[in-house]
Amino acid sequence: VVVGRASDGLGSDRGELVVVTSAGGVLLEVLSLAREWRGGCRFVAADAVDTREELRGETVLFRTECPAIPIPLGRELWRALADLASRRPALLVSAGTGLAVPWFVAAWLLRVPLVWVETLNIVGENGLAAKVCSRLASVVAVQRGDRVGAHRRAVLVGDLY
Amino acid sequence: MVGEQAAEPLRRQSIVVTVGMGPWPFDRLVAAAGRLAAAFPADYNVFVQRGSSRIPVPCPSMDFVSPEELRSRMAAADVVVSHAGNTLRLVQRAGKVPIAVARERRRGEMGNDHQVRYLEREQGTSRVIGLWGDLDGLAAAVANHAEAEGRLLSARPPPADASVAQAWERIGAAMSVPRRLGRSRWARQDDVGRAR
Numbered sequence: 001v002v003v004g005r006a007s008d009g010l011g012s013d014r015g016e017l018v019v020v021t022s023a024g025g026v027l028l029e030v031l032s033l034a035r036e037w038r039g040g041c042r043f044v045a046a047d048a049v050d051t052r053e054e055l056r057g058e059t060v061l062f063r064t065e066c067p068a069i070p071i072p073l074g075r076e077l078w079r080a081l082a083d084l085a086s087r088r089p090a091l092l093v094s095a096g097t098g099l100a101v102p103w104f105v106a107a108w109l110l111r112v113p114l115v116w117v118e119t120l121n122i123v124g125e126n127g128l129a130a131k132v133c134s135r136l137a138s139v140v141a142v143q144r145g146d147r148v149g150a151h152r153r154a155v156l157v158g159d160l161y
Numbered sequence: 162m163v164g165e166q167a168a169e170p171l172r173r174q175s176i177v178v179t180v181g182m183g184p185w186p187f188d189r190l191v192a193a194a195g196r197l198a199a200a201f202p203a204d205y206n207v208f209v210q211r212g213s214s215r216i217p218v219p220c221p222s223m224d225f226v227s228p229e230e231l232r233s234r235m236a237a238a239d240v241v242v243s244h245a246g247n248t249l250r251l252v253q254r255a256g257k258v259p260i261a262v263a264r265e266r267r268r269g270e271m272g273n274d275h276q277v278r279y280l281e282r283e284q285g286t287s288r289v290i291g292l293w294g295d296l297d298g299l300a301a302a303v304a305n306h307a308e309a310e311g312r313l314l315s316a317r318p319p320p321a322d323a324s325v326a327q328a329w330e331r332i333g334a335a336m337s338v339p340r341r342l343g344r345s346r347w348a349r350q351d352d353v354g355r356a357r
Contacts, residue, residue: 024182025247036325049225050182065184115332120247121279127272139335141328155335157328159321161250 014039015090018112020103022065023048026095028161029117029143033093044080046099065099073102080106088112095119097129108136118142118151120159126150173206176303177238180212181246182225185271190244190262191216193296200300208234240306242299245276245283245291253288253320258310260290260302287320288313 017037021030023046031054034041043058045051046065061083063076080103084092092107094100095117107114116137118130123144126134134140140151141160148154178194180187191211195218198207209222210231226234232251235241241252245263252259263280264270284291290309292302302309 022183027182028247028251032323032325033328036329048182050228053227053229113336115336120250121245122275123282124275124278125273127275139332141332153335155331157331159250159323160325160328161247161323 016040016042016087018042018044018084018087018089018092018103018107020044020092020094020100021051022046022097022099023050025121026097026117026119027051027054029095029119030093032160033117039090044099044103063099065097076102077106081109084110084112091115093117094133096133097127100133101129104133104136113138116140117160118147118154120144122147171204173204174239174303175237176205176207176240176242177210177234178207178242179210179231179235179244179248180214181244181248182212183246183271184213185264185269186214187212187244187262187264187270188214188216189268189270189296190242191218193262193299194242195219197299197303205303240303242292242303245280249283249289250320256314256319258288258290258306258313260292260299260306262292262296286317288317 014037017034017039019030019034019041021027021043027050041058043055043060045055045060045062047062051060051062076099084106089112091113092103093115094104096119104114104116114137116130116134116139118126118134118140120143122130134151137153140154141157142148142151142154143157143159145156148156176197178190180190191209191214194207194209195216197205198218198220207220209218209220210226211218211222211224213224235252235257236255240260241257242260242262243249243252245261249259249261261280261283263276265277266272266274280289280291283289290302290306290313292298
């Protein structure tokens, strides 16, 4: 799945990155990573003012996400399975929140490598989506040194934005 | 002539209040911002980004603003009051000290209390002023902000620099390391391959 330069294990031609993101702070974090990705990139994003603006010009699948209308997990999982099976991305990345769950489950089932980014303002117990996604992830990128021990597959990456 | 010089009008301080882009209403902070604007119309020029809150405020407000506009407003503001989200880091990187209010689960402001834990940690170590409870202390916090900001800027270090290229290197290195069976899908593939 991953080819190229050996020094960082990802390579200079990394293939396609899929970024799944909600609005707000998590968008800042995954957008920072996406901008440094050497390869194709597309987004699955909660439909919001900031995602619409920040992702202008990008390939984006906008989804509805709000507490009053929970994401229909089954339907979203099916959509994610169909999408990922046909496109076979090199990597899927997310920092949250609920929208990430069906996409992480689908990617995990299809053996697409996963990176969960623990958002900067997590200093204690994770929310439900983060618990699910971090357990499925190949790597959990944490931004605080004292969070390395909170996940089995944690790697300290420092501040992302 | 002494005593007849026209007094220079005081500039109204610019206050930006933001509750973030998430779907949870943050009525407590929006209402407090409204009280501040109503009580000190001659002192403060308050702008409120209200999110999904339906609380009316007697000052300019928008439900959501674009990231570019929010950054511009925060850069120009004398005081930024924010929910305890990732916005705090943006304000700190702009060389300012935000006043922060954590969303609380028991008040229906979020699905969990991670902002509470985050702000409890940050207010003891970083460049932020935490505000809690019913937020009646907002006016005092704004009035005392300049002094508190100066003190915190000199006493506490700026946020660490971000290095995303280095982040990818570390992520890639971690993904290239085989793991024990059952600890990662990479490891399962490797181990199955070896078993055959």
